[in-house]
Amino acid sequence: MLEARKLSKSFADVTAVKNLSLTLESGRIMALVGASGSGKSTLLNLLAGFADADVGEVRLNNKRVPGPSEVLVPGHADIRLVHQEYQLMPNVSVRENITYALRFFEKSYRDFRVDELLRLCRLTDVQDRVPRQVSGGEKQRTAIARAIADKPAVLLLDEPFSHLDLPNRIIVRDLLFDLVREQHTSCLFVTHDATDALSIADTLGILRDGRLVQIGPPVLVYRQPVTAYAARMTGPVNVLKAKYLPLLGLPEPDQPDALVCLRPEQLQLDEPGEGGRIRAVFFKGGYSEVEVELSRYVCLRVLTTRDNLRAGDPIGIRLVSDEIWWLKG
Numbered sequence: 544m545l546e547a548r549k550l551s552k553s554f555a556d557v558t559a560v561k562n563l564s565l566t567l568e569s570g571r572i573m574a575l576v577g578a579s580g581s582g583k584s585t586l587l588n589l590l591a592g593f594a595d596a597d598v599g600e601v602r603l604n605n606k607r608v609p610g611p612s613e614v615l616v617p618g619h620a621d622i623r624l625v626h627q628e629y630q631l632m633p634n635v636s637v638r639e640n641i642t643y644a645l646r647f648f649e650k651s652y653r654d655f656r657v658d659e660l661l662r663l664c665r666l667t668d669v670q671d672r673v674p675r676q677v678s679g680g681e682k683q684r685t686a687i688a689r690a691i692a693d694k695p696a697v698l699l700l701d702e703p704f705s706h707l708d709l710p711n712r713i714i715v716r717d718l719l720f721d722l723v724r725e726q727h728t729s730c731l732f733v734t735h736d737a738t739d740a741l742s743i744a745d746t747l748g749i750l751r752d753g754r755l756v757q758i759g760p761p762v763l764v765y766r767q768p769v770t771a772y773a774a775r776m777t778g779p780v781n782v783l784k785a786k787y788l789p790l791l792g793l794p795e796p797d798q799p800d801a802l803v804c805l806r807p808e809q810l811q812l813d814e815p816g817e818g819g820r821i822r823a824v825f826f827k828g829g830y831s832e833v834e835v836e837l838s839r840y841v842c843l844r845v846l847t848t849r850d851n852l853r854a855g856d857p858i859g860i861r862l863v864s865d866e867i868w869w870l871k872g
């Protein structure tokens with residue numbers, strides 16, 4: 544179990560991580576979602592023992608993870624961090640990059656384990672190529688294979704999906720699932736895009752300005768975000784003042800200036816009502832996202848499978864259910 548206890552870290556006048564605590568259970572996947580500059584990379588460096596915390600500590604299975612100022616070689620034997628830039632050795636093959644991580648093991652085990660890792664990470668066919676001869680997805684899987692070669696307890700990943708196309712994202716997602724299931728590795732990854740995090744993580748945290756503003760099961764964070772920021776970081780959303788709810792057929796609220804969060808799938812297109820008009824239609828494949836102007840001040844996003852809609856068409860909107868989520872800020 545990896546624990547962060549009240550971690551804080553500042554650089555000059557910037558506090559990158561503020562009083563942050565979290566617990567990563569073994570064999571689980573945690574995702575932390577945050578905008579650029581929210582402290583994601585700094586937190587990973589603290590968790591991996593590559594940066595000294597100003598306050599607080601990191602513990603792995605109840606033992607303190609020392610920072611770089613306390614050890615000769617920074618880092619921890621049971622915690623691995625895969626950087627966004629992969630940091631592979633450029634002049635040796637994919638196979639040798641992975642083998643290097645096992646250089647202290649006997650040759651027979653090393654060969655067996657490298658073959659196993661190549662299979663797990665779907666790299667067998669490109670094992671003899673050097674990094675510049677493989678795709679971005681293959682480079683990243685090489686970095687992951689190297690990181691997990693000697694079965695660390697914890698794998699930390701910085702933006703593992705951000706440079707990948709959809710097929711490669713699915714491969715990495717499946718790889719992380721297999722890792723957790725077969726080797727009981729704990730994974731924590733940070734990302735600015737919650738799309739993959741929602742489907743893969745057991746726990747989803749929202750980072751803002753170095754603080755963990757919310758953490759919980761992805762379904763809960765998605766449906767009950769505490770703030771507009773948490774709502775927006777977890778997917779398309781309509782955030783509006785409660786005083787506009789009567790435009791959707793709801794009664795006047797007691798707190799007109801409170802914010803409510805309506806996911807596009809909570810709304811449906813309806814017969815043209817009073818003044819509703821389509822502002823834009825974005826085709827998304829299996830569905831379209833439609834922006835509907837209900838008034839001068841209210842424009843809502845709605846999902847639909849209808850494909851006969853055009854900007855300018857009059858349209859109405861109704862709520863699929865009366866469940867409205869009120870934001871706290």
Ligand SMILES: Nc1ncnc2c1ncn2[C@@H]1O[C@H](COP(=O)(O)OP(=O)(O)OP(=O)(O)O)[C@@H](O)[C@H]1O
Nearest residue numbers: 554557558559577578579580581582583584585586
């Ligand atoms: N070595 C450093 N010196 C000074 N400031 C730093 C340093 N590293 C990070 N910061 C600052 O700390 C804050 C958090 O940075 P961090 O890189 O952790 O954020 P991030 O969420 O990973 O951002 P991104 O998604 O853009 O990589 C930022 O304001 C950044 O400018």
